[in-house]
């Protein structure tokens with residue numbers, strides 16, 4: 129009797145659990161919105177997280193749902209295939225936005241939690257070997273960020289198909305890095321990431337953000353990526 133009721137309960141729960149697993153949601157932050165001040169204001173973080181990141185979460189979930197629905201209707205129909213191609217754009221944009229911001233929050237930390245402290249270990253060694261110093265890598269990344277015309281990102285990545293070398297990659301819109309490019313640090317160059325505080329002085333935002341970069345997280349990603 130008891131076993132039956134447990135089994136029945138499990139079946140009742142299953143649809144909810146399944147529904148949850150097919151969706152993404154905002155990640156938990158390791159710090160308060162105001163914890164990155166004065167480098168990034170609490171107001172920016174709050175809007176960035178609760179409005180912008182939330183929009184990508186919603187957009188990605190909706191696109192996945194549309195894709196699933198269209199897939200079930202495909203049945204050799206070019207018109208449905210065309211609709212799937214159209215949904216792909218939303219998957220890429222909102223999926224990239226969801227992923228990039230998850231990386232971004234995690235690779236930021238208040239100075240009281242080690243933000244801005246230079247990396248140690250294998251990552252520190254690799255930076256030294258390839259760039260001579262952390263400052264040189266930062267300058268190179270800032271140059272890439274400055275080169276973004278409109279909205280985009282810069283990523284410091286480990287290229288596992290190129291001898292595990294570090295590379296700095298710039299993308300547009302919410303394009304993310306995939307395949308052999310394993311992201312260690314992701315920096316948001318969209319206006320929503322800095323405008324309320326830095327207005328048209330985006331170079332000052334790029335300079336300031338290094339004070340709250342979580343190099344411990346980057347070092348962890350560097351060692352884990354294979």
Ligand SMILES: [Fe+2]
Pocket residue numbers: 176180229316318320321
């Ligand atoms: Fe953003």
